[in-house]
Amino acid sequence: MEARGELRVGFVGAGRMAHGVAQGVVRAGKVKAANILASAPSDRNLGAFQDLGCRTTHCNSEVLQRCTLVFLATKPHLLPGVLQQIAPAVTRDHIIVSVAAGVTLQTLQQLLPAGTKVLRVMPNLPCVVQEGAVVFARGSCAGEQEAALLKSLLSACGLCEETPESYIDIHTGLSGSGVAYVYLFAEALAEGAVKMGMPSALANKIAAQTLLGAAKMILETGEHPAKLRSNVCTPGGTTIHALHELEKGALRATVMNAVEAATTRARELGER
Ligand SMILES: NC(=O)C1=CN([C@@H]2O[C@H](COP(=O)(O)OP(=O)(O)OC[C@H]3O[C@@H](n4cnc5c(N)ncnc54)[C@H](O)[C@@H]3O)[C@@H](O)[C@H]2O)C=CC1
Ligand SMILES: O=C(O)[C@@H]1CCC=N1
Numbered sequence: 001m002e003a004r005g006e007l008r009v010g011f012v013g014a015g016r017m018a019h020g021v022a023q024g025v026v027r028a029g030k031v032k033a034a035n036i037l038a039s040a041p042s043d044r045n046l047g048a049f050q051d052l053g054c055r056t057t058h059c060n061s062e063v064l065q066r067c068t069l070v071f072l073a074t075k076p077h078l079l080p081g082v083l084q085q086i087a088p089a090v091t092r093d094h095i096i097v098s099v100a101a102g103v104t105l106q107t108l109q110q111l112l113p114a115g116t117k118v119l120r121v122m123p124n125l126p127c128v129v130q131e132g133a134v135v136f137a138r139g140s141c142a143g144e145q146e147a148a149l150l151k152s153l154l155s156a157c158g159l160c161e162e163t164p165e166s167y168i169d170i171h172t173g174l175s176g177s178g179v180a181y182v183y184l185f186a187e188a189l190a191e192g193a194v195k196m197g198m199p200s201a202l203a204n205k206i207a208a209q210t211l212l213g214a215a216k217m218i219l220e221t222g223e224h225p226a227k228l229r230s231n232v233c234t235p236g237g238t239t240i241h242a243l244h245e246l247e248k249g250a251l252r253a254t255v256m257n258a259v260e261a262a263t264t265r266a267r268e269l270g271e272r
Pocket of ligand 1: 060082177
């Protein structure tokens with residue numbers, strides 16, 4: 001394998017998630033942009049990689065020929081076809097990392113040559129701003145060295161933990177998809193303020209800062225969110241009146257259902 005500075009990293013599939021990971025590792029200086037090669041069938045997404053200083057191609061196999069560590073970042077339903085296409089170019093020197101929701105290590109290993117070092121990752125879109133939450137699991141031929149390399153790279157994108165594979169679909173429901181629930185909540189918070197008379201731009205900025213501050217307090221205090229929530233509630237005050245409305249709307253049960261639905265869907269994608 002190349003020295004860390006010279007590691008050549010490939011992306012087969014050059015969409016939002018691939019670009020997010022590429023941006024995270026380049027910004028952190030983990031990989032030189034010139035040592036990244038991304039492929040996609042059309043130019044539609046490749047411009048964003050070129051803007052980052054990365055090289056691009058329309059040929060997936062070229063990524064395998066030129067790069068040691070290769071992220072597979074197409075939509076999950078396209079991945080089996082892509083795996084069959086690239087399999088002849090995959091060697092035992094490659095480290096193949098799938099980010100596709102639901103696609104299991106078993107499927108990846110079945111469709112690649114025996115002995116291939118395979119890892120399965122579930123990132124989320126805030127990797128773009130290096131505040132991602134990423135978990136990964138390794139296949140039977142990927143060892144400590146490959147896990148350490150991947151963790152070192154992806155730590156540039158935010159929190160990165162190795163977990164049992166069974167947690168990956170749950171992480172998809174919690175965090176991969178969860179980012180969208182948080183945006184929905186941010187939008188609703190701001191809309192409430194707009195309804196009460198605040199200009200939209202200011203309301204959106206304050207909603208985002210409120211989420212950021214609340215999240216930072218959970219991480220920095222280590223307190224359970226229920227304790228932090230109770231600290232905000234003055235008896236007979238504003239917050240408890242608002243929380244009563246959220247409970248009437250079954251916010252907590254609805255969010256739990258959302259995590260369950262996304263996790264179940266990730267598991268279904270894996271069964272295809
Ligand atoms: N968007 C997100 O928040 C997250 C996405 N993921 C996973 O990342 C993967 C990609 O998702 P997005 O980036 O959102 O999708 P996207 O649609 O933005 O990107 C998909 C890319 O694959 C390319 N592509 C299509 N057919 C191809 C082929 N035959 N060979 C090579 N490239 C091909 C497309 O041109 C595009 O560049 C999915 O498997 C998804 O499950 C995982 C976590 C979060
Ligand atoms: O919606 C999806 O399927 C992908 C996986 C997690 C986030 N986006």
